[in-house]
Amino acid sequence: MGLLRYTAIRALMIIPTVLILYTLVFIVLRVLPGNPVLAALGTKNIPEEQLQALMRELGLDKPLYVQYFDYLVNFIKGDMGKSMIIRGRPIASDIVDKLPATLELSIWSIIFSLIIGVGLGYLGARARSDRVKAIIRLTGSIVFVIFIPALGLSLQLLFSKYLGLLPTGGRLSTTGYFKPITGIYTLDALLRLDIPVFIDALKHIVLPALTLGLVISGPYMRLTLNNMEEIMESKMIEAYRARGVRDSKILRHAFRHVLVPVTTYTGLQFSLLMGGAVLTETTFNWPGIGTYLVDKVMYRDYTAIQAVIIIFAIIVGLTSLIVDILYALIDPRVRY
Numbered sequence: 001m002g003l004l005r006y007t008a009i010r011a012l013m014i015i016p017t018v019l020i021l022y023t024l025v026f027i028v029l030r031v032l033p034g035n036p037v038l039a040a041l042g043t044k045n046i047p048e049e050q051l052q053a054l055m056r057e058l059g060l061d062k063p064l065y066v067q068y069f070d071y072l073v074n075f076i077k078g079d080m081g082k083s084m085i086i087r088g089r090p091i092a093s094d095i096v097d098k099l100p101a102t103l104e105l106s107i108w109s110i111i112f113s114l115i116i117g118v119g120l121g122y123l124g125a126r127a128r129s130d131r132v133k134a135i136i137r138l139t140g141s142i143v144f145v146i147f148i149p150a151l152g153l154s155l156q157l158l159f160s161k162y163l164g165l166l167p168t169g170g171r172l173s174t175t176g177y178f179k180p181i182t183g184i185y186t187l188d189a190l191l192r193l194d195i196p197v198f199i200d201a202l203k204h205i206v207l208p209a210l211t212l213g214l215v216i217s218g219p220y221m222r223l224t225l226n227n228m229e230e231i232m233e234s235k236m237i238e239a240y241r242a243r244g245v246r247d248s249k250i251l252r253h254a255f256r257h258v259l260v261p262v263t264t265y266t267g268l269q270f271s272l273l274m275g276g277a278v279l280t281e282t283t284f285n286w287p288g289i290g291t292y293l294v295d296k297v298m299y300r301d302y303t304a305i306q307a308v309i310i311i312f313a314i315i316v317g318l319t320s321l322i323v324d325i326l327y328a329l330i331d332p333r334v335r336y
Contacts, residue, residue: 010320014321017316026306029302060302080307083301085296085301101171105281106277109213112209112210112213113212114217117219120217125228139218141218148283149283156168167204172200208284212280231254231258277289
């Protein structure tokens with residue numbers, strides 16, 4: 001009952017988080033100088049009468065508080081508004097089209113980062129050499145500060161141009177014959193039992209996911225290694241050794257305790273992935289919500305920017321909620 005109560009409270013806390021982010025974005029967009037209609041049209045040579053007509057059509061002539069609540073109420077009803085650039089195009093259709101690509105990139109990046117970061121951290125904890133542990137800690141610090149586009153371009157040169165093993169960008173070689181279900185191509189290919197498409201989609205996702213996964217794997221290396229070392233020196237491990245428990249079993253017990261901070265950090269990383277995905281998507285021509293947001297910011301498409309930020313806030317809130325629930329399931333000592 002404690003966990004259920006906590007889950008309900010945390011779910012309700014997503015609402016003020018979304019409202020705060022939406023309010024900040026709303027204010028910042030309106031404070032910026034210049035006319036958003038002129039920015040969206042890409043020209044200043046437009047008659048004043050036509051400009052005012054477009055402002056009225058988009059609702060930008062209304063008082064700011066009316067614009068604020070009008071959009072919020074419409075969003076709650078499921079209407080995310082229409083694009084200011086492509087007039088009449090629903091923002092919801094763009095998000096439904098772009099968001100699955102970013103989610104797929106984020107999921108695979110987390111998988112790569114866990115395999116690389118937790119794997120190396122675990123191997124470092126098992127190693128008896130202090131030099132090996134120092135190298136892993138140093139590696140974790142270095143990869144975390146690498147500039148994503150620079151790493152992405154380097155991997156493109158190596159695996160695409162020189163070795164010719166992987167494509168440089170895009171999601172599929174061709175999409176004309178493939179009808180997605182969820183928009184996550186690797187999952188959709190498995191659901192349709194289409195192995196050739198799965199392999200093709202996997203080849204396209206490897207480089208962008210590996211790029212982003214490598215960068216965020218650094219903290220996992222240090223987190224896993226440091227926590228494993230701390231646990232291995234605890235009295236609990238001494239008790240296991242005194243009872244004659246095998247080292248391999250002791251390591252498994254210690255690793256289970258490491259999963260608690262790793263799970264917590266994974267939730268934080270998944271939230272940060274949305275920011276890193278913008279750079280990765282731009283480098284690999286990945287048609288996700290990150291590149292979509294950059295394009296809309298360039299043209300100051302108010303409705304599109306507001307919708308994307310609200311969706312991001314909801315995803316971050318739900319991710320944090322799921323992590324908290326997993327935290328309690330992994331560690332039975334956690335009580336709410």
